[in-house]
Each structure stands twice: as C-alpha cells, then as structure tokens.
Amino acid sequence: MFEFLLSKQFVVVLGPAGSGKTTLVGSYGRWLESRGVKVGYVNLDPGADYLPYKPDFDIRKYIRVTDVMKKYNLGPNGAFIKSADLMLELGDQIYRELVRIPSDYVLVDTPGQMELFVFRENGPELLGILKRIGFPVAIVVFDPLLAKKPSDLVALKLMATVIQLRLDVDSIPILNKADVEISDEVARSLEEELVLMEALSREAGVRADLAQSLVQVMDDYRQATRLVRVSALSGSGFDELYDIIHEVYCNCGDLT
C-alpha cells in the first residue's frame, strides 16, 4: 500500500480557521509514521500557538504575528496580512530549508486565515517553491458546520476547485470532525451523487439549479469528486484519505 516515489510528495493542508488543519497534520502524520512512512512536517502559520507535531521547518523562526503586531504597530488583522507579505521575501530561504528535509512525504500546515494564503501572493509563491522540489497536492479541510444542507456540499467542492484554480494544484476537499453528527440527507448525499442531485432538486429557488449545474462542471474538470470524511481526533477515514491522495498523485484511480 505504501509505495515511495523518487521525489518529495508535499501534502498541503488548507482550510478555513478552526477546521482542524493543525490537528490533522499531527494525527495523520503519526498515522503514516506508525505505518513506516518517514514524514516531514512544515508549519507555515506565523500565528500558530501550539503544534501537535515537531516541525522540520517552522515559519515562526522568521515571522511571528505577535512580533509583527509590535514592530509595525498593527492590530491582529493587519499583522496577519503583513505576515503573509513578509513570507514572500523568504522564498529562497524557504526553498533551501525545505529541500533539506530528510523525508519523502512532507505534510504542510498553512495559516488559519486561508484567504490570505490563497488570495494574496504567498500561497502561489509557496506552491511554486514546492513544485521546484517535488509534487504538491492540496487537501482542503472543512468543518461539518459548513455542511448543513446538500447545496453546502457543492459550495465546499467549489471552494476546493477555486483553490485548484488559484494555486494550480490538484485539491481534495475533505470533511473533518466525522465524530460530529451531520444530517442523514447530507450523509447520503456525500456517498452517492445521484442522491445529491436529487436532494438539490428539492432545495429552493435559483440555488438548486446553480448547484446542479456546478456539480456537472466539477465532474468534468476535477480529479477527486468524492468528499472524504475523516476525524483528525479519532483517525477515522485516514485509510480512505491516504488512498485518495495516492490516486491523485498517480492520476490512476477512479475517483468518482
């Protein structure tokens, strides 16, 4: 099951604040290690407090949000934006340090404020660095709070698609916190696209049509269309997560 490629694989973990990125990097990394994979860890969140893993590269060595607040006399929001821009100046340094990580499988934790990483320049810049070193793939972690109704699932897949477009990297949307209950309808819609389409047709107004059309478009253009459920706390779903990441890497599986 665990094959090794010649070049480094980077699994870049993205997602909204609080979705469980940092927890997942720690627990998925331990899960891989317990199966004999030598895992490297990268923290790119300058605002991180506690990390449940030992980073091989930690952006906080160069940039800390609390220091940026003081140095530039900024509030938290301004300091996060400034930190994102300061990261850009560290490109060569980051490249040199990432190349030296002695693992072929590297998990990359990203800033809580996903939009700063994706919509400013540091995200695309970082992905460019990773592509010079090896093969990045993005997993986009969502909280089940964002999956109350079937059209929410379409919105989540669409967000992952936007990330794919913006960062030019294959992205895999996943629903974390599988221990938190979701409605039966949403759970069945996750399993079966026909159920999803049928559920969408019952939603009100323009949203139903829009969501159904988006599903069609994403089926045509995305590699991974199924939404994997995992729990970063219990480790449930990690087998499936590993498989889907692997399928995207080798572009060989049936992901629908």
Ligand SMILES: Nc1nc2c(ncn2[C@@H]2O[C@H](COP(=O)(O)OP(=O)(O)O)[C@@H](O)[C@H]2O)c(=O)[nH]1
């Ligand atoms: N119930 C539950 N909570 C989780 C899970 N994964 C993470 N969390 C919690 O979600 C919160 C945010 O997690 P964190 O990893 O810091 O999110 P990040 O901001 O995306 O890095 C923490 O309180 C975690 O304990 C999970 O699988 N289940």
Ligand SMILES: [Mg+2]
């Ligand atoms: Mg985090």
